[in-house]
Amino acid sequence: MANKINYAFRITHINNISHIAKCGIVKASSPLYDKNFQPIGDSQVINLRKSKVINGYHIGDYIPFYFGPRSPMLYVIQHGYNGVQRVEPEEIVYCVIKLADLIANNIECIFTNGHALNVFTSFYTKGNLVNIDSIVNYDDVYSSQWNLEEDRDLKRRKEAELLIKDDLPAKYIKGYVVYNEKAKQTLIEKGIIGNLIEVRSNYYF
Known part of the structure; x- marks a missing residue:
């Protein structure tokens, strides 16, 4: 039986977890935004997304998640390439959400079959999320390599x-x-229940 895409992942700095655990994952424009938010990632890409309107969608208005671990962006963040500040793996946390919860609660979202800024990528509405496995390939998003x-x-x-x-x-x-385990202990000290935390070094580089 083929593996199915059940989850989505958002990576963030470990210093943001206390606020996220209290207020959720929020937009930069939100009244709940953390004034002490510690960003990771490529600021050039983030700014480019803010200015992009693709298929009528203002990409910068959405909170992005990936469908699998070990993204190319995580690789850049861990190694400090392209002018991106290097972040140690134990300082990076995946926040994991379940697609079934989004569907059941009619959460407003869209999704893509590739990087949102790529011209070859297609966009899909939330109604198609129930059919994600016919649109996005599990083996692709969980692949450990991508430069083939x-x-x-x-x-x-x-x-x-x-x-x-x-x-x-x-x-x-x-x-x-x-x-x-050190990162897990840090999250526990921030008030996260231990059984909600998984240690998976293979999700990193």
């Missing part, structure tokens, strides 16, 4: 995105993934 000579499009497909329109309350976060 025989499949030049894999990197784009691996970066398929779930884009959530509004602030997502903390109750939708079903768990957290961290790099090691």
